[in-house]
Amino acid sequence: QVQLVESGGGVVQPGRSLRLSCAASGFTFSYYAMHWVRQAPGKGLEWVAVIYYDGSNKYYADSVKGRFTISRDKSKNTLYLQMNSLRAEDTAVYYCARGSDDVWQQLVPNFDYWGQGTLVTVSS
């Protein structure tokens, strides 16, 4: 069965860095676009970043552009989110989600599987 397991969250000071991981299993990881979506405490969902199935394209929300980097390692079936220059407003639960395996629909928001989420708290 499809499983996505995030890790790497925690408490970090403003301006510092953190790297999140999402271990995928139960499907052919290299066929699918993968996404990061976050949810601040008590708030709605925000699409953070996407990486194409082959890593060829990456897109980011304006709120994280230039600070966050999404990447993937097909040998480890793992998705990453490198977060630099963290701010208080980055405090959220971060979910990884599986996207499309259609090469023409890599940006289509059909997230059929989600991880359980990992909490990132940015505070001094």
Place this chain on the structure above:
Amino acid sequence: QSALTQPRSVSGSPGQSVTISCTGTSSDVGGYNYVSWYQQNTGKAPKLMIYDVSKRPSGVPDRFSGSKSGNTASLTISGLQSEDEADYYCCSYAGSYTLGVFGGGTKLTVL
């Protein structure tokens, strides 16, 4: 991208139908047939309920249906059940080279 507009809350009694709207622009909802809906229970990850405006993943009851008219998409839940009480979010594709956008979420209360 600005968030799509959803009502903050809706409610209905068991057995009734409710509809949740999701209003965007011609650059997102109105421009493409790629709107999805997610159900989220407190403390849980979201669950895909509708994709491509009106398609249901396997395992989602046919009480859930989606539609779109112009710049507004809608999720209708018929035969409301207590377990439907949750937060619901819409999400739309917004074209090439950019991420799409979520709605602000709607809390459904089953009276």
